[in-house]
Amino acid sequence: PRIAVFASGSGSNFEAIAEAVRTGELDAEIPILLTDKPLAAVITRAERLGIPAAAVNPKAFPDKAAYEQTILARLRDEEIDWIILAGYMRLIGPTLLEAYPNRIVNIHPSLLPAFPGKDAVGQALNAGAETTGVTVHFVDEGMDTGPVILQREVPVVPGNRELTEAAIHEVEHVLYKEALQKLLAEEQTRV
Numbered sequence: 031p032r033i034a035v036f037a038s039g040s041g042s043n044f045e046a047i048a049e050a051v052r053t054g055e056l057d058a059e060i061p062i063l064l065t066d067k068p069l070a071a072v073i074t075r076a077e078r079l080g081i082p083a084a085a086v087n088p089k090a091f092p093d094k095a096a097y098e099q100t101i102l103a104r105l106r107d108e109e110i111d112w113i114i115l116a117g118y119m120r121l122i123g124p125t126l127l128e129a130y131p132n133r134i135v136n137i138h139p140s141l142l143p144a145f146p147g148k149d150a151v152g153q154a155l156n157a158g159a160e161t162t163g164v165t166v167h168f169v170d171e172g173m174d175t176g177p178v179i180l181q182r183e184v185p186v187v188p189g190n191r192e193l194t195e196a197a198i199h200e201v202e203h204v205l206y207k208e209a210l211q212k213l214l215a216e217e218q219t220r221v
């Protein structure tokens with residue numbers, strides 16, 4: 031299968047997935063990294079990994095539908111089967127949801143349905159939660175609401191955002207790979 035990764039930021043999850051493809055742990059190809067942020071650090075990462083990066087700036091379009099149409103044309107050119115969101119900071123609209131039903135996946139730094147939306151780690155710290163975690167889930171029209179694929183707990187380091195985030199990232203890099211292995215294996219056994 032051919033995977034497009036969408037990212038808006040640093041791209042450490044993108045790199046973890048690309049590394050799993052390189053080592054053969056994930057039986058897939060990543061023909062394209064797509065970003066909505068023309069200056070995102072993830073672009074440098076893609077260059078280093080030898081993966082073509084496409085920056086599509088939503089501000090250049092009249093609305094989300096026009097923006098996603100342009101992305102969709104690119105995905106069709108590349109014969110993309112799966113969209114993998116890795117720190118992509120936008121809601122997916124009907125254009126992409128209808129083109130890729132049950133084929134868009136996201137990773138979120140909490141045990142959903144707890145702490146959806148922005149700054150899930152800050153939400154967990156402020157709530158005084160002892161435990162938070164990571165969720166990989168299918169994307170639907172809501173914000174961090176689709177069916178869960180895999181979840182793993184991560185202890186909160188009380189009052190310490192940096193250490194809590196580091197622990198979450200470490201789990202994310204393993205959990206995303208495992209979730210994708212599971213999805214691709216299930217797809218292979220489907221007739």
Ligand code: GRF
Nearest residue numbers: 040041042043117137138139
């Ligand atoms: C991760 O914490 C992910 O769960 C969230 O955005 C962050 C992206 O981090 N959706 P990175 O850009 O992959 O380092």
